[in-house]
Amino acid sequence: MRRALRHHSLGLFFGALFLLSLAGQAFAGWHASNAEQAADGLGTLSFGRYLVSSDFAVDITENWQSEYLQFLLFITATVWLLQRGSPESKELDKAGLESDEDQKVGKYADERSPRWAAVGGIRTTVFSWSLALVMGTIFLVSWLAQSIAGQVAFNEARLGRRQDPLTWTEYVANADFWSRTLQNWQSEFLAVGSMAVLAIYLRQRGSPESKPVGEAHDATGVEG
Template identity: 60%
Template sequence: MSGVRRFVRENSLSLGFGLLFLLSLAGQALAGAAQMNEDRQAEGLEPVSLVQYLTSSSFAVDVMENWQSEYLQFALYVFATVWLVQRGSPESKELHAVGTESDEEQRVGSHAREDSPPWVRAGGWRTTLFSRSLGLLFGGLFLLTWAASSVAGWAAYNVEQLQSHADPVSWVAYLGEADFWNRTFQNWQSEMLAVGSMAVFAVYLRQRGSPESKPVGASHHDTGATG
C-alpha cells in the first residue's frame, strides 16, 4: 500500500468529515446567497455577489451560531461525563468509575507507559494541563465562537435596525436583546436534545461495527462497552 493510500485509509474519518464539512459550508453559502437575493429582489434592491454574501454579517452569524453550539455540546459532554453516568449506555463510563479516577487508572506519572505522551511522564503543571487539555480546548473554542457569533449577530441586528430606521445598539446592549438569546437558545436546545438522545437510545439500540454502539449481543445493562 502506497504512503498516500495508507495515510488516507488511516485518517479516513477526519478526512471524510472534513470533506463533508466543506461541501456543507459551500452548500450553505450558495443557498444563503440565493435566499438573500430573493429577499432583496422582493424589496426592490440590487442582488449581491457570492463574495459580498460571504463577507456579510448574515452569513457570519449563521455559521458562528452553529459552530458555537457544537463546541458547547462537546465541551459540556467532555466535562459532564467525568461525573455523570448513564446505565447501559456506551456513551457513559462504567458506573463505578465516576470522577477523575486514580493515577494508576489514568496511567499518569509513575504509572505512565513508554508510549505515553511526554507530558504525561513529565509531572507537575504539564501533566495537570495535559490531563485537562481536551475540555479546555473545547471550552475555549466555545467561548471564541460564542464571542464571534455575538459580534456577527450584533452587526446583523444593527443592519435590520437601520433598514427599519431605528437606532443601532451597542454590543453590550445587544447581549440583552431577545434576538440574541432567541438565536442562542435555538441552537443550544437542539444540541442538548441530540446528546441526551444518543446516550439513551444507545442503551437499547445497536449499530454493528460502530464504536458509538455496544456489541450487538451486549446486554442492555452493559455500561461503557463499545463494539
Template identity: 60%
Template structure:
C-alpha cells in the same frame, strides 16, 4: 510500523478526512444556497442582487455559521466534562456506575505509571500533567467561548443592519448582549444540542449499530455499560 505506514495516510485518517471534506462541502452549499435565498428576497422587493463574495462576507452569513459552530463546541465541552462525573447505565458512552470521577494515576497512565510511548506531558506531574489531563475539555470550552463571542459580534452587526433598515437607532455591542434577539439565537441552538446528546445517551442503551464504536456489540445486554462494538 505505524498505522499510516501500514495502511497509508488516507486510510489511517479516513474519518477526519471524510468529515473535513463534508464540512467544506456543506459550508459551500450553505453559502451558495444562502446567496440564492437572499437574492430571491431582494428580487421580490425590487432590490439589486448581491454577489456571492458580498454574501459570504456579510454579517448575515457570519452569524449563521458562528451560531452553529458555537453550539457544537458547547455540546462537546459539556459532554467531555459531564461524562467524568455522570453515568448512564447501559450506555457505550458512559463509565460503569461507581466509577465516577477522574480515576487514579495508574488507571490514567500518568506520572510514574506512564508508558514509553505516553505523551510527554503525561509523565512529569505538576501543572503540565494537570493541564494535559484536561486539555480536550479546555480546548472545547475555549473554542465555544471564541465562537460564541464571534457569533455575538456577527449577530450585533446583523441586528444593527435591521435596525437601520427600519429607521431605528443601532445599539452598542454591550447593549446587544442584553437584547432578546441575542439570547433567542443562543438558546435556539443550545437546546437542540442538549436534545441530541441526551437522545444519543439513552438510545444507545437499547439500540445498536453493528461495527460502530459508538454502539455496544449487537448481542450485548442492555445493562452492559461502557462497551463498544
C-alpha cells in the same frame, strides 16, 4: 498512500462533508439573501461580498458555538455523570477523575505515553484538561463572534426601519441573540441525550458508539 487514507478515513470523511456543506450553505445563503434584498428593493450582493457579510458570519458561528458547547459539556459531564447501560457512559464504579495509575499519569506513564503525561506539575495538569480547554476556547470565541456578527446584522435591519442601533451589550441582552442561541442549544442537548439513552437499547453492529449486538441492555461503558 492507501494505508494512510484508510487510517485517517474518518477525519477525512467528515472534513470533506464539512467543506461541501459549508460551500452549499454559502451558495444557498447567497441566493436567499439576494432574494430578500430584491424583495426590499435593494441591490444584490456579489458572492464574495456575501461571504464577508454579517448575515453569513452569524449563520456560521451560531452553529459552531452550539456544537462545541455540546462537546464541551459532554466531555466534562461524563467525567462524573453516569448512564446505566449506555456505551456513552463510563462504567458505574469509575465516576470521577480516576487514579494516576488508571490514567497513566506521572510515574505510571509508559514508553508510549505523551511526554506531558509523564513530566508532572502544571504541564501534566494542563494536558489532563487540554481537550476541554480547547473545546471551551473554541466555544467562547465562536459565541463572541456570533454576538458581534449578530449585532451588525440586527442593526442593519433596524437602520432599514429607521430605528436606533443597539450597542453590543444591549444586543447580547436582546431576545434576537438568545433566540438564535437557544434554538441551537436545545437541539444539541436533545441529540446528545438521545444518543446516550437510545444506545442502551439499540445497536449498530461494528460501531464504537454502540455496544456489541449481543451485549446486555444494562452493560455500561462497553463499546462494540
